[in-house]
Structure formats: structure tokens, C-alpha cells
Amino acid sequence: MEQAAAMTQQIIDGRVIVACQQGDSEAFRLLFEAYKDKVFSIAVYSFGGDRSVADDVTQQIFLKLFTAIRKFRGEAEFTTWLYRMVVNACLDERRRRRRFLPWGETMPSKIGEKKPQEKQYARLEIAEAVRVAISELKPKFRLPILLKYVEGMSYEEIANVMGCAKGTVASRLNRGHSELARRLAHLRGEVS
Amino acid sequence: MFSKHVTKDLSAYCQGELTSEESRQVAEHLISCTKCREKFEEIKLGIKLAEQLPQLSAPSDLWQQLRPLLENQQDVRPQTATRTKSFVTSWQTQFATIATIVLVITSLGILWRYRSRPASVPQGSWEVARVDGTPKIGATGISNKGNLAVGQWLETDANSRAQIAVESIGQVEIDPNTRVRLLQTQPTEHRLELAHGKMSARIWAPPRLFFVDTPSAVAADLGCAYTLEVDDAGASLLRVTAGWVALELKDRESMVPAGAACQTRRGIGPGTPYFEDASENFRQSLAKIDFDQNMPATRRATLDALIAESRKRDTLTLWHLLARVEGNDRVRVYEAIAGFVPPPEGVSREGVMQLDQQMLQLWRDKLEPSWSDRTAVSKAMAEAFWRLRTGSEER
Numbered sequence: 226m227e228q229a230a231a232m233t234q235q236i237i238d239g240r241v242i243v244a245c246q247q248g249d250s251e252a253f254r255l256l257f258e259a260y261k262d263k264v265f266s267i268a269v270y271s272f273g274g275d276r277s278v279a280d281d282v283t284q285q286i287f288l289k290l291f292t293a294i295r296k297f298r299g300e301a302e303f304t305t306w307l308y309r310m311v312v313n314a315c316l317d318e319r320r321r322r323r324r325f326l327p328w329g330e331t332m333p334s335k336i337g338e339k340k341p342q343e344k345q346y347a348r349l350e351i352a353e354a355v356r357v358a359i360s361e362l363k364p365k366f367r368l369p370i371l372l373k374y375v376e377g378m379s380y381e382e383i384a385n386v387m388g389c390a391k392g393t394v395a396s397r398l399n400r401g402h403s404e405l406a407r408r409l410a411h412l413r414g415e416v417s
Numbered sequence: 418m419f420s421k422h423v424t425k426d427l428s429a430y431c432q433g434e435l436t437s438e439e440s441r442q443v444a445e446h447l448i449s450c451t452k453c454r455e456k457f458e459e460i461k462l463g464i465k466l467a468e469q470l471p472q473l474s475a476p477s478d479l480w481q482q483l484r485p486l487l488e489n490q491q492d493v494r495p496q497t498a499t500r501t502k503s504f505v506t507s508w509q510t511q512f513a514t515i516a517t518i519v520l521v522i523t524s525l526g527i528l529w530r531y532r533s534r535p536a537s538v539p540q541g542s543w544e545v546a547r548v549d550g551t552p553k554i555g556a557t558g559i560s561n562k563g564n565l566a567v568g569q570w571l572e573t574d575a576n577s578r579a580q581i582a583v584e585s586i587g588q589v590e591i592d593p594n595t596r597v598r599l600l601q602t603q604p605t606e607h608r609l610e611l612a613h614g615k616m617s618a619r620i621w622a623p624p625r626l627f628f629v630d631t632p633s634a635v636a637a638d639l640g641c642a643y644t645l646e647v648d649d650a651g652a653s654l655l656r657v658t659a660g661w662v663a664l665e666l667k668d669r670e671s672m673v674p675a676g677a678a679c680q681t682r683r684g685i686g687p688g689t690p691y692f693e694d695a696s697e698n699f700r701q702s703l704a705k706i707d708f709d710q711n712m713p714a715t716r717r718a719t720l721d722a723l724i725a726e727s728r729k730r731d732t733l734t735l736w737h738l739l740a741r742v743e744g745n746d747r748v749r750v751y752e753a754i755a756g757f758v759p760p761p762e763g764v765s766r767e768g769v770m771q772l773d774q775q776m777l778q779l780w781r782d783k784l785e786p787s788w789s790d791r792t793a794v795s796k797a798m799a800e801a802f803w804r805l806r807t808g809s810e811e812r
Contacts, residue, residue: 250487253487254480257480257483258480261475261479261480262472262473262474262475263472264475265473265474265475265476265479266472266473269473270470276476280475280476280479280482283475283479284479284482284483284486287483287487288483288486288487291487348469351466351469352469352470352471355466355467355469355470356470356471358466359467359470370467370470371470373432373467374467374468374470375470375472379434380429380432380434391434395425395426395428395429395434396425398428398429398432399424399425399426399427399428399429399460401463401467402428402459402460402462402463402464402467403456403459403460403463404463405462405463405466405467406459406460406462406463406466407459409462409466410462412466413462416462416465416466416469
């Protein structure tokens with residue numbers, strides 16, 4: 226995993242980041258292609274499955290990245306730096322949107338609205354149930370899970386992104402796993 | 418002996434984020450602590466669920482939406498480079514860009530798959546060593562060593578035997594005329610299918626990491642060693658030599674400790690566990706109760722014969738029978754157990770008759786010392802295995 230991460234980093238650092246910092250838009254396209262799905266996934270799961278909001282947030286993140294990448298000095302891993310920006314953007318946007326929602330109302334979940342044909346398949350239904358359950362977790366439990374399972378990060382990498390101790394990450398993931406198991410206990414037979 | 422509960426470390430334990438010493442402490446604690454084992458099951462389920470989370474694809478037109486915004490931003494952004502490219506300069510540039518993108522995306526895809534894989538899982542396969550003859554993986558014979566990938570069958574004929582290394586958690590010996598398939602190997606679960614034949618497993622992992630599916634039940638390892646045979650009719654025989662093994666099918670579960678055995682039948686599931694040193698009459702009576710469904714008229718006499726042959730340690734069988742017999746039969750089983758070990762405080766006859774799970778568990782806790790010294794044996798075995806493992810790692 227570390228080797229793969231290092232190789233990914235090498236491709237992005239050596240070939241792309243410096244060019245991006247110099248304003249090379251083609252290099253920025255490479256960066257975009259490399260990270261767009263992961264950034265978009267985190268945004269979707271952070272906003273109750275609302276793809277239009279996730280679309281907006283993903284654009285905002287890459288717009289910000291286009292300018293802010295000049296400030297990247299390599300003190301941290303690029304992915305750590307990038308996902309810190311992603312996490313903060315999602316939290317900021319969520320706070321901003323919450324101001325316009327009545328007290329007690331949570332972000333709308335649009336995941337369940339569409340009934341795609343594929344939902345007949347149990348696996349997709351499980352994935353959807355998991356997406357909904359994760360979307361309903363508190364951000365402090367949800368974000369470590371997204372970084373772990375969408376980004377494939379280690380506990381230490383997650384700690385660096387979230388600016389907390391590794392033990393805190395372990396504790397929050399533990400709580401997140403427990404919450405998922407309790408909410409989706411009826412799926413035990415499906416994933417065991 | 419009490420030790421600190423490990424519930425807060427269980428996710429890190431499952432995901433290989435603890436040091437080897439910390440992992441050893443958690444594993445040892447899990448063997449002897451029911452509460453933490455329950456939490457361990459919950460955490461494992463949570464991890465399995467989270468693993469179902471798919472990575473989504475960004476909308477295909479996202480770049481088209483983003484590009485004009487970036488161009489605007491680029492106009493106001495101070496340029497640090499002497500050479501700033503426009504988005505599209507020539508067809509050669511476009512071609513080179515697309516080729517590079519494809520290359521990078523493909524590389525990242527491969528890397529991503531690799532990166533997502535826990536370090537302890539070597540490409541989803543187990544190493545198989547030939548012991549005798551020429552065992553086969555799929556259609557290919559093994560001359561010395563081979564790799565059994567998920568979905569592949571390992572088969573031995575009358576003259577061949579093989580040994581499987583189950584990641585870092587144990588070993589499985591495959592006897593002649595046996596057919597097994599690797600179904601899953603993940604940090605939270607390793608699973609084999611035994612279609613027919615005989616295998617011996619020695620597992621030094623925490624409970625419920627290693628499973629064997631048979632045609633009539635699932636064997637869940639609770640540590641440490643056992644043999645499992647499946648005949649051509651799909652019936653199986655489990656014999657436990659150390660630790661505990663659970664045999665499960667739907668809602669039916671048999672907990673089998675060291676020194677005990679348990680049979681299963683296709684369409685019925687696991688029978689009732691019994692100690693192998695029980696009398697012949699006891700074992701024959703139990704087989705009739707478990708699997709002979711055409712003898713309701715003689716069932717009472719058979720149960721009486723079994724009770725008459727019971728010893729104190731056969732309360733293992735009697736305790737399991739409580740949930741498998743009804744009415745007056747359950748009363749007679751209750752009285753037989755109470756004759757050896759009276760129910761503890763908080764356990765009433767009425768509660769047991771109604772199969773109150775908490776009461777059954779309390780009584781079982783009191784009965785267990787007569788079945789085996791579970792904690793001492795398991796802990797000693799675990800420590801021995803851990804020493805062995807540490808030693809082999811150092812070598």
C-alpha cells in the first residue's frame with residue numbers, strides 16, 4: 226500500500242504538480258482526472274447522496290485547488306494536503322447549507338429517491354443501504370470512514386488529513402463501524 | 418484472570434493498525450472475554466458493511482463545466498511560468514494528452530486496487546505445499562508448492578496430501594480423497610469449502626476469523642485445532658482437539674469444545690455435541706435423537722437411555738438438548754442437568770423451560786468448568802502459538 230501510494234505520489238509530484246504550479250492547464254487536467262472520482266465520492270457521501278450538491282462542491286474544490294496548488298510546498302504528502310482541503314470544503318459547505326435548514330432537519334437524502342433497475346440485485350441494495358447509513362453518520366464518524374474506504378488511507382494518513390491523533394481516528398472508526406453494524410444488523414446474513 | 422477490555426482497539430486490530438505486541442494482547446483477551454468477542458463481531462460486521470461502499474464516478478461532463486471557470490481564473494491568476502499553454506494547441510498535443518491521461522488513469526486504477534488491499538493479504542491466495550503424491554489446484558498438479566486463489570479447488574487423490582498456509586493465522590492439512598475450495602480471504606474472514614474428504618485445521622487467530630463451509634453446516638473456528646470430515650452424502654463429523662469450534666446452520670448452533678465431537682446431516686444441520694469418551698449407548702441414543710426423525714414413539718425411551726448413561730461432563734450434550742426437545746422431555750433434561758450442577762442464582766426452572774437466553778448462558782457458565790478448563794487451555798495454546806509465530810518471524 227505504501228509502495229503504491231509512493232508510486233502514485235511520484236507520478237503526481239514529479240510530472241504534474243510542478244507543472245500545475247506553473248499554470249499548465251494540461252497538467253491540471255491530469256490531476257483532475259486522477260482525483261475527480263474520489264473527491265466526488267466524498268462529496269456525494271457527505272451530502273446525503275445529493276449528486277447535484279456534490280457536483281457543485283467538487284467544482285469548487287478543483288477551482289480552489291487550481292489557485293491554491295501554488296502554495297503547496299511539499300511539507301505534507303500531496304494527497305494529505307488535497308484531502309484536507311476536500312474535508313474542509315465539505316464541512317464548510319455543510320455548515321453553510323445548514324443555516325438555511327430549520328433546526329432538527331438534516332441534509333436531504335436523495336439516494337433513496339431513484340429506483341434504478343439494478344436495485345433488484347441484492348449487492349446493489351446493500352451498497353445503497355450502506356451509503357445511506359454512512360450519510361447519516363455524524364461528520365466526525367463519517368469522514369474517517371470515507372477516507373478509509375473510498376480513499377484507502379491508513380489510520381496515520383487519516384489523522385494527518387483530519388489534524389488529529391491516530392488514536393482519535395481509531396476511536397472514531399470504531400464508533401463508525403459499530404454504528405453501521407447496529408443500523409444495518411439486518412444485513413448480517415447478506416455480507417457474512 | 419482479568420485484563421483490560423479491548424473494545425476500543427478492535428477496528429485497529431481488524432485492520433492491522435496495531436503493533437504485533439498490541440495485536441497479541443488483543444487476541445489473547447478475545448479468547449477469554451465474551452463481552453469483547455461480541456463487540457468484535459459487531460466491529461467485523463461494520464467493516465464488512467463499509468467495504469461495500471463503492472467509489473462513485475464523477476459526472477462525465479464535469480471537466481466541461483469546470484474548464485470555462487478555470488479559464489476565467491487563469492486569466493486573473495499571475496503566471497509564474499514562462500511557457501503557459503492554451504487548452505488546445507494542436508492535434509498532436511491533444512493526442513499526447515489523451516494518451517497520457519489514459520496511461521495515468523490506468524496506472525492509478527491498478528495502483529488503487531493494489532493500495533486498497535491490506536498488506537497482510539498476498540494477492541488473495543494461500544500457499545499450498547505438497548506433502549504426498551500430486552495434489553491438484555484446478556487441473557494443474559503441484560510438484561512442490563502452489564497458490565490457491567479465491568474460487569479455485571484443491572483436490573487430492575488416494576495417494577496425495579497437501580498442506581495449506583492460512584495467511585498468518587494457521588495451517589490446514591488436506592487428507593487423501595479430499596476436495597476443498599478457497600471462498601474468501603480477507604483480514605476479517607477466511608473461508609474454505611470442504612466438499613468431501615477430510616481436513617485438519619490448526620488456527621491461532623482470534624475467534625470467528627476462519628470458517629469452513631460443508632454441505633450440512635458451517636464450522637466457525639473459536640481457536641485452536643480440529644478435524645472435519647465430509648462423506649459423499651454431505652454428512653460431516655467434527656472432532657475438536659484443542660479450543661472450541663462452533664457448528665452452525667441457520668438458527669441451529671452447536672458449540673464443541675476440545676475432546677468433543679459433533680455430527681451433521683444434510684437438510685438437518687448440526688447435531689448435538691458429545692464427548693468422545695461418552696458410552697456407546699449414550700452416543701447411539703444421541704444419534705437417534707438428532708437424526709432419526711421416524712421414531713417419535715421411541716423418542717422418550719431413547720432420551721431416558723441417554724440420561725441414564727450421562728456423566729457430569731455430558732451436561733455439554735444435555736445443555737444443548739434443552740433447546741432441541743420440548744415439553745416433558747425438556748423437563749427431564751433440566752432435572753438431569755440440575756442433578757449434576759444445580760442452576761445458579763438468577764436461573765429459574767420456568768425461565769429455562771421458556772429458553773430464556775440469559776438464564777441458559779448463566780447456567781452454561783457454571784457448567785463449563787466440567788466440560789473443560791476453557792480459559793486455561795485456550796490461553797496456554799494461544800501463548801504457545803504466539804511464541805511459535807514470533808519465533809518463526811524472527812527466523
